[in-house]
Amino acid sequence: MVEPVETAAEQAPLIEPGHTFRSVTDKISAVVLAGKTPRGWLVGFGVSFALAMVLLTSVSYLLMRGTGIWGVNIPVGWGFAIINFVWWIGIGHAGTLISAILLLLRQEWRTSINRFAEAMTLFAVACAGLYPIIHMGRPWLAYWLVPYPNTMGVWPNFRSPLVWDVFAVSTYATVSLLFWFIGLIPDLATLRDRSPSRIGRAVYGILAMGWRGSARHWYRYETAYLLLAGLSTPLVVSVHTIVSFDFAVSIIPGWHATIFPPYFVAGAIYAGFAMVMMIAIPLRRFYGLEDFLTMRHLDNMARVMLATGLFVAYGYMMETFTAWYSANTYEQFMMHNRFAGPYAPVYWSLILCNVVVPQLLWFARVRAHVTALFIISVIVSIGMWLERFIIVVTSLHRDFLPSSWGMYYPTMWDWSTYIGTMGLFLALLFLFVRFLPMISIFEMRTLLPEAEVTEEPA
């Protein structure tokens, strides 16, 4: 029998020993309450903000000229806008997974990463939500998506996945925001009580809403938090399921597949964990949070990435198998076109990024190597973007009739919009790190040995 070997990362603690309630509070709130803004933060925020301005410029030009500035046309009407929408919203899902599903599964290691992962969710959903709106052609009529009594006397078509999407994404954004805010309240109270400046006390005080840590309040708080986690868990699965319905409910070859919902959800978590890793690694280094974001966390995240990566690989395999087994000419051609058509280099890069490279995570030595983890996360993020490119573009560009075939090439404005949303995402993340505690302080306190109540009278 083979004895399971405990790796160094598995033995690593969730919090380095020697911390107390006070030191945890000091360490995490110091990032926010420090009077002087670190130079690195200013540079990072400046660059991100400049990129966010690229987004502003791109969207302004789009509003002036229309979607013709992008590479979309018939037959490929869904270019970067939908690729990026699915990519961003998928990234957001890891935040909800960490905050809700891992809470229900009593995975205590989530405590160090849930706060900034939830913030990441919100910012990613903000970037995602932008795309379908600017893709509409007449974005100023976006409110037509909402069912409201109007003089035209019509209603949205509730049989359409695009209307489901509106409900799913807006519910997801709202519930994520609520979940994040409820989690923040006790920490906002800590900042209110510690802030050296009058403005800080006033702003954090208003946001904390008079939270005083009463036992009765905590009791209801814990109940509400658990209920929200229970509600968010099916919600996150439903959101990406509905996003996949945008494709699967159609009859386009390569989209009309029942494997889409689970395969999309797994891909979302995969991409999301890669993004959490890409944020966590620089943060812990820059702010010296290695005590709270230990190797154990990185190891666990790497394992989740490996597992979801295998789900995704299974999805690619089954897509190919189904195309062959269906004996349907169009499905078979679609697969052949992916393997050897004009976008074949993209397809094989995707397989390399999403299937081949992440196999390195089987090795404990790779999972314990911070730089390697960062690089693999970047590769997975690229791979998941390429996956959405393949799904959107290869199915559309050559469908049933060769007379309606065409090619899709992104333009400069496609790229500038995409890079611009990255700027927006990073700028929001920089602001979050500076003004709110990036790790949940009160939940970290509960992990300390001194928080344990043994009921021995003192």
Next chain:
Amino acid sequence: MIRRPPIYGLMAEFSDPNELVAAARRAHEAGYRRMDAYTPFPVEELAEAMGIHRTRLPFLVLMGGIAGALAGYGLAYWTSVIDYPLNVGGRPFNSVPSFIPVTFETTVLFAALTAVLGLLAINGLPMPYHPVFNVPRFALASQDRFFLCIEATDPLFDREHTRRFLERLVPRAVSEVEH
């Protein structure tokens, strides 16, 4: 109208959750009911020690979810069957499977909103002023100290007697809470 007591209550400060739970239990056993404990993180054992057993919140959230489900399905049904029946690809006006995604989302939305607003409402937040903040050291309740406050409205409350009772629990300090 009940006469307002001269002070809000008496507050004892502890440096350890164990001490606070033990103190809360003793106070509950001594018959004090109008009291509250303040901690920098949730302490499960406290609720039990203070005799807090249930909250209405889960029931409210269930009701919110049911209302959301009815609202979501009702919206899809009323618009597609009654107000503007439209033949889309030969599907029935009441396309049950197609209406489920929206119904599901509104169920979650209403339930989550009920959980959050219900939590704030039952906890009485936002609360711009509360007497416990008049104790200067209470700022530590959100950091690393644990407080037990017996309120003056408790029938057993007596300024001298209750103070002696709290001091017997060996806290770090006992202070009066001004209104």
